Amino acid sequence: MADPILSIRGLKKSFGALTATDDVSLDLFPGEIHALIGPNGAGKSTLIKQIVGEIRPNEGTIRFEGQVIDRLDAAARARLGLARSFQVSSVIPDFTVLQNVMLAVAGADGHVFRFHRPALSDRTLTEPARFHIAHAGLSGREGTRASVLSHGERRKLEIAMALALRPRAFLLDEPMAGMGLEGAKQLTAILSDLRSEAPILLVEHDMDAVFALADRISVLVYGRIIATGSVAEIRANPEVRRSYLGEEA
Amino acid sequence: DGVKVGLITTLSGGGAGIGADVRDGFMLALKNAGDAGKQVEVVLEDDQQKPDVAVQIADKMIQSDNVDVLTGIIWSNLAMAVVPAATGQGKFYLSSNAAPSALAGSGCNPLYFSVSYQNDNLHEAAGAYASEKGVKKMFIMAPNYPAGQDSLAGFKRFYTGEVVAEVYTQVGQTDFAAEIAQIRASGAEEVFFFQPGGMGIAFLKQYAESGVDIPLIGPGFSLSEDILPAVGDAAIGIKNTSHWSTDLDNPANKAFVEGFRADFGRFPSLYAAQAYDTANLLLSAMAKASPSDPEAFRAALAAAEFDSVRGKFGFGPNQHPIQDIYVLEVEKRDGELTNKIIGTAMTDRGDAYAEQCQM
Amino acid sequence: MSAFLELDGVTASYGTVQALFGVSLRLDEGRVLALMGRNGMGKTTTIRCISRLLPHKGGTIRFRSSNLAGLNAPRVARLGIGLVPEGRRCFAPLTVAENLTVAARPGPWDIPRVVRLFPRLGERMGQVSRTLSGGEQQMLAIGRALMTNPKLLVLDEATEGLAPVVRQEIWEGVRRLKAEGLSILVVDKSLKELASVADSAVVLERGQTVWTGGLEDLTPEMADRWLGV
Amino acid sequence: MLLAEQVLNGLQYGMMLFLMAAGLTLVFGVMGLINLAHGSLYMIGAFACATVAAWTGSFWLGLAASLAAAAAAGALVEMAVIRRLYPRDHLDQVLATFALILVFSEGTRWIFGDFPLYLKLPPALSGAVTLPGGLQYPLFRLVIIAVGAAVALGLWLLITRTRLGIRIRAGEADREMIGALGVDIARLYTIVFALGAALAGLAGALVGSIQSVQVGMGEPVLILAFVVIVIGGIGSIKGALVGALLVGMTDTLGKAVIPGLFARFMEASDANTSGSAVASMLIYILMAAVLLVRPQGLFGARA
């Protein structure tokens, strides 16, 4: 197998008495969708926050494309190509959809300290932005302010921004939530194509999507990975069925 | 023909009481002068106690209202802004209160007269009085800004005993527990304090509550009639130094104090007295010359031939007063608090900066 | 019999942008009604009108035979509407226990009962809700609405972000609540689960009611046209 | 002995600051409203107390009047102005309450005239008492310590232990949502705002009786109150109390000690002026230092 793009070893994070991430090790290989599932409060979002540098782990090491990134801050990690989406939509409310995605393009190319040229007539920003908006299924909404989007539309904008970062790896925290049936179907298709561009670490409670997309699944319970395996293996795992899947296995 | 006067003083905010005294004193003099007073047209503006506002008003009065003479500023820092602007544009400035040292010494100007007292005077007099009285150990205290620094310097200029502690408080400070504790522990025989306005009210009330019984002495405007009612009986008996008092025995002063009480229902403060004198000085000069002839007008002002409420009054070479400075004591008269004269601290006092003035 | 909750030709706008163009629906006491439609079609807006977070422009809204037009949000809530809003909206700086008690009104639902429904909340009672996991916040939002002991429970995507087992428990709970006589208005994307609890459904398309009926009558073509399945 | 007295003074000054900040802790700390007119409410309390005390000869009636007048002014302000601004940017509150300062200051001068008013402590509270250890200490300063402590305890109970407190905090976090759950937050806000105003008025009456009662007296109070609350951490009563004591101690001991320290390595009169210049900057240095180390204040929740 190729070298992992993202490699986590022995990650540990406690909040007071609660150990939210307990000695987690995990790899993300090129071309794969690696789903991370587990009960509510298992520590999935906390793990993602540590990978992107929003919170600091107590112990452990994260490598990204062979480089140890433990000391980099969140913005630097994003510029290396770690893109994330938020569990609760996080967009720039007073920007239009287009400006939101332009911001992501600008952030990705790293040239923020340009004071002169009007951003809206900068085609190196607008063209990629329009492309990603269309890709995420938001065509026609470019000029709408993000604050007036419906919940589901905002989720799509979130995806468009992640795409615009042209990342080396995606970390998606419940992208399907709030999407609606149609949206979920579209997004499943988008993600499926995306894995050839960059591998995806997918946190999701929508099992239809997980089973349709995942190449491998890891199951996190109380901060520990209790199983990793193919879709079939995980579906068959009695422990996972009991603690997480219930009837949906 | 008449003279147009720009009266810039503080008519809003915490300092408005003093401004009201300045305005009322000035207007009373014009009223008492009858027809002569009608020759004076007054343009009145509120400086909000802000130097930038004051200087802009001065510009306006000079450029748009075409005033001949400016007056009325209470605070030194505003005077420092306005006086150079006024004299620089060829207008007379008659100070009815503030007279900072910078304008008495090298910064003196032919068009600028102080009709009040040089800022240091009352403090100097307090020092002289304390020395004369044989006070050997003094605790002295003032806010930490130029007027405060000048005040302690002025006190020390004539004080021959030992200063056991020299304390600078914060401008605008309202709680004096820490200073009162230092006073109690200092072993001083008396305390000299300079705390203008609200700071003074707060200090005096807290001092009275503290149980410390070391006598206080202050400059007159820390115990002037505009704040005495707010301090209350706690002020009775406190000594202070001033070039004027409500009970100064001369006809001009009697007329003034009675007229003021009749018109406004309160005792005048020294600010009112100075404004009253300023107006009378102006009227005396108008009788001899017109501001359109600056040389003559200046000479007429310098002669100071008017009936001052202070009795004798004259200008020194830097156009600052030469006058007697008295020791006063706060008392209750007709149920109201005011000051009475108990002695003279200095006679014919000029100021320490006159030599530096080259005109 | 007059309906428990009835909307008739309701229109509403956000500023100058109209979002509802005529929503009608009817929910009888003790029943469950599913409100469906694609993203941005006006489901949440309809719910905001019912709970008076957005005053409607035209049409009428009646709840337990009161016309809601002149009432403010707190009044309507006290008439017995318990809202689980889209996006949870827990009070971030308050603890779990405080979130639960803040708007509690007397009735069968109390903290022990909520904890029996969501044991996870019991473990996190003293934690400020800002730091709860997404699913825990969702549980809290539901618990908070139940603590008001409503007569009508309004669930706007209340199972979003919940683990499958918990989601199943919620549906189980909904069935139990229905059995206890509570009326429920529910927005959710899981057709299967809705079919098992909802007595009827309303489909919105561009801010308008386009279909009303039993879920079993929703043909695959209709579902494809209006819901994109 | 002097040091002990200065420490007591620091404590006392801290309590006085807490008292002055107490109303603002409620309005700004808990409700999240930027109320620049806090100092005006303080001034209204002092003026009401002075006036009624002068009419009736009773300080205690004056005190009651100060509470009533400030609470009424607070309720009026909330209903007429603040209420319309909740959905808006915080900055609109800045402008509106700045305008209120002008209205209240000039309005007060209009009604009460240009001169400071007379307000004195009642005989029961005035004079000095001898503390164990032989220290003579003004009685009212002890009273302020006691009242400050009582207010602190009361506020803390109100905020953390009553449903009213929880609701107010919930309203601050999401006003629309608390309404949708059936809580009439508008009325609660009026009540709490009036309560905050009443506390400001109480402070004005008590503190005003040993300071000067004049127009503009509220301005330094405003800044100090904000400093105290921010050092302690917004929203925390405990924080405000600790912040107030810290500021009180720093200010008092700074004034007492720093000029002496400076005198060791510079000329006496320079040391006095520059020492006291530094002493007057001290609380701001303290605030900056605290916030640089703990950006959310001593007891504030992380933003």
Place this chain on the structure above:
Amino acid sequence: MNRDLIVNLVIFALLVAVALGAHVAGQGFTVTLATKAAILGLAGVGLNLALGYGGLVSFGHAAFFGIGGYVTGIFASHAANGDPILTLPFTLMGSNEMLGIWPMAMLAAALAALLIGALSLRTSGVYFIMVTLAFAQMIYYFAISWPRYGGEDGLSFYVRNSFPGLNTFDPIQYFAICAGLLALALLFTAVVTQSRFGLALQATRQNEQRSTAVGIRATPVRLTAFVLSAMITALAGALYADLNRFVSPSMFSWHMSGEIMVFVILGGVGRLCGPVAGAAVFILLEHLLGPVSDHWQALLGLMLLAIVLFAPGGLIGLTLKALRRTEHG
């Protein structure tokens, strides 16, 4: 042309028209008032860059206003008496050339802003408001008690500094200088806020977490905006010093910071010409109400109150709304 641009141009044109009209009518003082509005508006334009676009509610901009003023005052007074300002590490002489003083004023403010900003930006929200206030207050108390340049009494320098080819003492010519700089600052702000940097700055204001997640570090962006903002405000301070031929610590006071902020909010936060409209209206009200009553400040307060209550988005917001309404019929 879009509506915002028209409104901005109209506001600026009005200011110039008032000054010219007053000049023709021989109303020197009205020209001075317009100059004051232009200068305080410029200070507000500076603050607006940080506050309106960057969400950095600085309650300490008086620090920069005052630094600009004091640099002017110090240069001018040293030019008058011929002493050098500094001899170490290099000799710096006084000057009364505006063109030489302005860069110095802006440089001094930039350095101060770099330091204050770097420290203050560790905090956010109300904490940021208070830390910036704290730094300004430190400078204020220092200025009051530092005798070298007059302490609380301030520093007079008698004659306005000079500008090549103009008589700066002539009100209308001085107005031209101030209005010209204001126009430049407005242009600068317009360009910067439309640029990539402006996009990033506004994004960090609205959602820092999101900006970070797309790789934009908030602190350097904010610090840059803060420094630029301070430089513009310092330039205004320099002009204000020359307007009055006088500087004093009141330029550093929190009232000054508050007033600049009030101009910005009154005009409309984050609106290009908002601060200019705010300052102009404030000064106009002050001037018109003064003669009406002794208690004009109460009237001023009521007028401001009416504006906040009935004009969300400030004066510019109100104007735009009115225009939109007339357009829609």
